[in-house]
Amino acid sequence: QNNVPNTFTDAETGIVFNSWGIPNGSPQSQGGWTFGMALPSDALSTDATEFIGYLDAAGWCGFSLAGPMTNSLLITAWPHEDTVYTTLRYAGGYAMPDKYAGNAEITQIRSSQNSTHFSLVFRCKNCLQWDHNGSTGGASTSGGFLVLGWVQAFPSPGNPTCPDQITLEQHDNGMGIWGAVLDENVANPSYTAWAAQATKTVT
Ligand code: HEM
8 A cells, every 4th residue: 555645635525635445356355445534634744543434445454553453443334235334443363353432423524435446534532542451552643654454354243233243254365564644634623623523413
């Protein structure tokens, strides 16, 4: 995936994202994925605590906000019928991650899906510093550089309509850690107005 971000504007919401991804058709992942991030206007000088995320993927996908699977806040997302579900997770080892115990929260701005892919635009509040039962860490935006991790997989989660109780098999459609450079387009004066559109809670 790219390290230097692409910048794109989501047509439906007008939100401007820095994005990284693997194109559909590449050997690392069938279907490909895109992860985008928008940050508060001062995020390149003061560490942000939240972001607006964009993701587009096939199957289910997961992102680590520190890079590795372990000791990092994990976002897992999957489509089921006409809804995209998410769950925030945390893993002490390479096994089914626990439900994250801290106060982070995902609310949705929009989602869509077709026969192969789903996409989601969401606000992730309190997601850039974490505390899972005393295991703490964070992702610092003021350095203009994040280390992020991705996974993608095809077998649908078990209990798909109940994010707290999903079951997963080990991901089977690629994984990796990448350095995500942030450029000036990631921090936007419209962030507060965009974040206010995140009114949909899917639990
Ligand atoms: C890597 C197992 C769920 C994120 C790995 C690896 C294993 C593993 C064994 C290392 C593989 C290697 O290096 O060859 C599992 C199992 C899961 C699970 C058994 C569930 C039953 C998840 C979820 C996420 C995730 C839900 C994110 C939301 C990652 C990431 C990596 C990874 C980012 C690559 C970075 C690293 O090696 O730490 N996983 N995983 N995993 N996993 Fe998982």
